[in-house]
Structures are given as structure tokens and as C-alpha cells.
Amino acid sequence: MxxxxxxxxxxxxxxxxxxxxxxxxxxxxxxxxxxxxxxxGVGFDRDQPVPFSHQHHVAGLGIDCRFCHSTVEISSDAGMPPTYTCMTCHSQIWTNAALLAPVRRSLAENHPIAWRRITDLPDYVYFNHAIHVAKGVGCASCHGAVATMPLMYKQYSLTMAFCLACHRNPGPNLRPADAIFDTEWVRGPSTPPPAALMARYGIGGRNLTECSICHR
The missing domain is CATH 1.20.5 (Single alpha-helices involved in coiled-coils or other helix-helix interfaces)
Structure with missing residues (x-):
């Protein structure tokens, strides 16, 4: 059987x-x-203590990026605004808005607002905002169309492949110095060609894909 x-x-x-x-x-x-x-985290906004709108503050009110991110030209870190920067305006307008209660509480208690990071590179990656700005890279090249975002989100992956694509051919991502923080700037017929911008900023004398540039 x-x-x-x-x-x-x-x-x-x-x-x-x-x-x-x-x-x-x-x-x-x-x-x-x-x-x-x-x-x-690409394309997804995150809950924040205060729903800060770049669309309103940047595109609507015309506030320059450097007003809040004050160290972006001199430091590896772009910087986050202390509460008194927010209260520069909000001590005069929307003074009792419930939406801004965390901001008023932060000032009263002398305790910073704990914003949740949107763009967070791994610890083994070195990135310097100041050198990129000094070499003509606009904010939008990495952070996307921030001025159109009601709530901030990551527009690009910022993977190693993303960074290497720019380091291999940085010219198309370069802008004239007066357009680096211009959120409405677009490349036009009068814009210097990429090769001219690379020469203007002194880019090209070093292999930008060397490991030690980003991994230190």
C-alpha cells in the first residue's frame, strides 16, 4: 500500500x-x-510643530532664503531660524493666532522649536552648503521648487547617483551669482552657457567624483 x-x-x-x-x-x-x-521620503511632507508654508512666505511675501537660513553662505549647515527670527514679524501680525501658539511658547520658555528634518543625509556623507552656493548652485537644484510648497517636502532623492550626476557635469546646475536665491529664475537666452559659468566659478581643475570629496 x-x-x-x-x-x-x-x-x-x-x-x-x-x-x-x-x-x-x-x-x-x-x-x-x-x-x-x-x-x-520623496514627495511626502511631514507633520511639523507649526505648518510653515514656504509658498506663503517666499513666493507670497518675497522673503529671501537667507533671512531664515542665515548661515547658508558661510557654513556647511544652512541653519534653522531661531524663534526670535519668526517673532520679528509675528510680534506684529497674527499675534494671537492659535496656529502660532508653539512659536510664542518657544519664545516665552526660551526653548527652540523641534522641527522634523526633511532632508537628512547619512552621517558618512559630508555636504557643505557654503561651497555649493559660492560655486553658483541654486537652492532649487537640491531642494526643488521650495517656493511653491505649501508644506515642505523632499523633491529629489539626494542619493549618491543624484549627487554624482551633478558632480560629473555641474554646468547645467550653475546660475549667475545674483540668481542663486531667486526662486523664480529660469535659464534664458541671456544666461551664460554652462561652460562659461564653470570658468567664472573656477570649476574644472579637480575630479569632483573623488571619494574624499563627499566621504571624509
Whole structure:
């Protein structure tokens, strides 16, 4: 008497195929998940203590990026505005708005607002805002169309491939010095060509894809 019926062979084959598919799917997911926009936070805004709108403050009111990010030209870090910067205006307007209660509380308690980071590079990556600004890279090249964002989100992946693409061919991302912080600037017929901008900023004498440039 047979211990297993003939149909058991079919079940065994189906089981082996199912396990193989599960393993293949698991490996595929493990490889693909970190590369998705969701995992990298691309296109998703984050809840903040105060729903600050760049669209309103930058595009609407015309506030220059450097008013809040005051160290972007002199430091590796662009800087976040202290509460008294916000209160420069909001001690005069919207003084009792419930929306701004965390800002008033921060000033009264002398405790900074804990903003949630939108763009956060790994610790093993060195990035210097000042040198990029000094060499003609506009804010939008990395941060996207910030002036159109009601709530801030990451527009680009900022992966190694993203950075290397620019370091291999920086010319198209360069702007004239007076347009670096201009949120409405677009390249036009009167814009110097990329090669001319690279020469103006002294770019080209070093291999910008050397590992030590970003990994120090």
C-alpha cells in the first residue's frame, strides 16, 4: 500500500514553487524597498510643530532664503531660524493666532522649536552648503521648487547617483551669482552657457567624483 497518493507529487511541486517564489519575492522586496520614493521620503511632507508654508512666505511675501537660513553662505549647515527670527514679524501680525501658539511658547520658555528634518543625509556623507552656493548652485537644484510648497517636502532623492550626476557635469546646475536665491529664475537666452559659468566659478581643475570629496 502506497504511503502517499499520486497527487502528492503535484502538491510537493506546488509547495517547492511557492517557497521559491516567496524567497525570490522577499529578496526582490529587500532590494527594491530602499529605492522607493516612500522609503526615501520623496514627495511626502511631514507633520511639523507649526505648518510653515514656504509658498506663503517666499513666493507670497518675497522673503529671501537667507533671512531664515542665515548661515547658508558661510557654513556647511544652512541653519534653522531661531524663534526670535519668526517673532520679528509675528510680534506684529497674527499675534494671537492659535496656529502660532508653539512659536510664542518657544519664545516665552526660551526653548527652540523641534522641527522634523526633511532632508537628512547619512552621517558618512559630508555636504557643505557654503561651497555649493559660492560655486553658483541654486537652492532649487537640491531642494526643488521650495517656493511653491505649501508644506515642505523632499523633491529629489539626494542619493549618491543624484549627487554624482551633478558632480560629473555641474554646468547645467550653475546660475549667475545674483540668481542663486531667486526662486523664480529660469535659464534664458541671456544666461551664460554652462561652460562659461564653470570658468567664472573656477570649476574644472579637480575630479569632483573623488571619494574624499563627499566621504571624509
Amino acid at each position: 502506497a504511503l502517499f497518493s499520486p497527487v502528492s507529487n503535484l502538491y510537493a511541486r506546488i509547495g517547492v514553487i511557492a517557497v521559491a517564489l516567496l524567497l525570490a519575492g522577499g529578496v526582490g522586496w529587500w532590494l527594491a524597498w530602499p529605492r522607493t520614493h516612500y522609503a526615501r
